[in-house]
Amino acid sequence: MVKLPEYIETRLFINNEWVTSTDTFDLYRPFDGAPLARVHAATHAHVSSAVAAAKAAQPAWERLGVYGRKGAILRFAALIREHTDELALLEGLNTGRSHREATDKAMDYTVSGMLEYFAEAALDIRGETRMCEEGKLLMEIKQPFGVVGAICPWNAAIPMFAWKVGAAVAAGNTIVIKSSEKTPLTSLLLADLIAKAGFPPGVINVLSGPGPTTGAALAAHPDVRKLSFTGSTATGRHLQKVAADTNMKKVQLELGGKSACIIFNDANLPMAAARTAFSMNFLVGQSCFANTRIFVEKGAVDEFMRHFKAAFSKVGPNGEIQLLTDPTDKELMGLSPLIDEIQFKKVMGYIEEGKKYGTPLIGGHKLGDKGFFVAPTIFLDLPPDCALMKEEIFGPVVCVTTFETEEEALALANDTEYGLYASVFTQDASRSIRVARALEAGMVGVNTTSPDIATGLTFGGWKSSGNGREGWSHGLASMVESKSINMVYGPP
Structure with a gap:
């Protein structure tokens, strides 16, 4: 109660x-x-x-x-x-x-x-x-x-x-x-x-x-x-x-932000999936540095998505998503609601826009009879110029896109007016430094992502962030x- x-x-x-x-x-x-x-x-x-x-x-x-x-x-x-x-x-x-x-x-x-x-x-x-x-x-x-x-x-x-x-x-x-x-x-x-x-x-x-x-x-x-x-x-x-x-x-x-996360074939994919899912589940995506755009190298996409869907969906042992209907219960965990009706309608509007390009892999709907709960939602390979890829959604909606080359991944990641946080997952040390330098963001995570920030260093963004x-x-x-x-x- x-x-x-x-x-x-x-x-x-x-x-x-x-x-x-x-x-x-x-x-x-x-x-x-x-x-x-x-x-x-x-x-x-x-x-x-x-x-x-x-x-x-x-x-x-x-x-x-x-x-x-x-x-x-x-x-x-x-x-x-x-x-x-x-x-x-x-x-x-x-x-x-x-x-x-x-x-x-x-x-x-x-x-x-x-x-x-x-x-x-x-x-x-x-x-x-x-x-x-x-x-x-x-x-x-x-x-x-x-x-x-x-x-x-x-x-x-x-x-x-x-x-x-x-x-x-x-x-x-x-x-x-x-x-x-x-x-x-x-x-x-x-x-x-x-x-x-x-x-x-x-x-x-x-x-x-x-x-x-x-x-x-x-x-x-x-x-x-x-x-x-x-x-x-x-x-x-x-x-x-x-x-x-x-x-x-x-x-x-x-x-604001529209954080990009680049995942290469050689990444620790279970770890990358867990950390990117946590970034989206943190504050139910209502975060300026949530990694709402995830770019995955084609050779890794099947394994990554298998881990990511499980971690992001918040499905409990009974096959249902547990809604956080009593946030004062110290033991209860589950999916939090969006902050208010205005934000709920905004997020649902983005989801409907995304459905013009294809059916969500998971989610895409309201949850519960009361409150402002939105199911964790994944869209695959949306057009790079659509609203969901360009604008800050502030909800549990993530866009996953595949790429073939490092140059392509960087072009996609930097194709935004925002530059708050970006991340890269790879076990290639040279590439990690090269990509981190090339990402147009004020904060970059290597084999980690938001909300993990660099203790003692600057917090802030580039460009319109x-x-x-x-x-x-x-x-x-x-x-x-x-x-x-x-x-x-x-x-x-």
């Missing part, structure tokens, strides 16, 4: 106080369509209030220095670990994810662990000095922007909250962060922990509300000096224009500006 928490916070968090709004929006549980919560939406006035609070708090927060800021960030990380079950419960109710998936070790590392990293690594933010002219000391120093605006995606609400907030405040900025209107509940629980961690009023402000109103007001605000956005490419393009038309604020974008980088030292570096100082200390 699905149980609701005794109380779900739905208000806005501004200047360490809970604030109400006359504007609200409703949330529904994706696994059965039942009402979940009515959430307060930030108006233009709320955004202005939050930015003003952040601006007022920023100078004192910066003056605390790295060690002065460190304690609150570490306490915040510890509190998240203590409240993992509550966060997982809200995540499950809001998105349909299983409790086990929401509390796995990756969350512990990418959320609390990332905050702990930022708290310590901020000490290493540094510029440079030069003495290349007599009587002059030349310095480049790094300083925080001031007020950072951040907009989070719905499919990774908790990790992206930690990545954006942690990097910004560790570097000495204050922040106004807007959650997705699809998944605001965990961000509001995190806001409660922010107050308990001891952050001064105004340092971190948490808003909920629709992108076209709340998000637009935050992006256009003249006192926001840096904007960090994770979401769709279409919205990212719009936000870049808004920034250009207002105060030319720096914009950091992590956008965005600009800037997040995570670890690169996330910190993105939250400071450079200043050159030309100091004359000797006689003229």
Whole structure:
């Protein structure tokens, strides 16, 4: 039986106080369509209030220095670990994810662990000095922007909250962060922990509300000096224009993807099938770096598909797909639903488009009487210019295409406007390096694929998948500006 928490916070968090709004929006549980919560939406006035609070708090927060800021960030990380079950419960109710998936070790590392990293690594933010002219000391120093605006995606609400907030405040900025209107509940629980961690009023402000109103007001605000956005490419393009038309604020974008995975004849095919299937099953394909396009060398396709179908289909021992109808059950595993009816209709529309070219190998239909469940779906050898091969689907739909040569595989893989993640499976070391260099993506996996990322290295994409980088030292570096100082200390 699905149980609701005794109380779900739905208000806005501004200047360490809970604030109400006359504007609200409703949330529904994706696994059965039942009402979940009515959430307060930030108006233009709320955004202005939050930015003003952040601006007022920023100078004192910066003056605390790295060690002065460190304690609150570490306490915040510890509190998240203590409240993992509550966060997982809200995540499950809001998105349909299983409790086990929401509390796995990756969350512990990418959320609390990332905050702990930022708290310590901020000490290493540094510029440079030069003495290349007599009587002059030349310095480049790094300083925080001031007020950072951040907009989070719905499919990774908790990790992206930690990545954006942690990097910004560790570097000495204050922040106004807007959650997705699809998944605001965990961000509001995190806001409660922010107050308990001891952050001064105004340092971190948490808003909920629709992108076209709340998000637009935050992006256009003249006192926001840096904007960090994770979401769709279409919205990212719009936000870049808004920034250009207002105060030319720096914009950091992590956008959509259409990840390619190339599998050669000599690959470990059972491993390749298992890892590519997990990439698609992770968040039920609602991931910017899910490998939705798989290119398999002709000699390997039969064996690969035998393993891949079994791993991707999620068929249980009774021959049926287990639907995750109670994501709060700590033991239950199964197929998660899509986030909402809008996404469900979008994915089903892509499936119907794919059926114009042929019958899906598996799937292609709705599952269950309630909720937004879509059967894992595989299409074979679709035309390279069709919508399913070109556009981001964000659901459990994968396109498998065969190839004959390495050159052909690379041409197919790079034939996209996106460049977030790509992968190659081969046991030929020379080819693995050659192909990894040739793939047009910001992140490449060799004998692995998403969501496996390179610890400590950059997270971000090429082409229409965005600009800037997040995570670890690169996330910190993105939250400071450079200043050159030309100091004359000797006689003229």
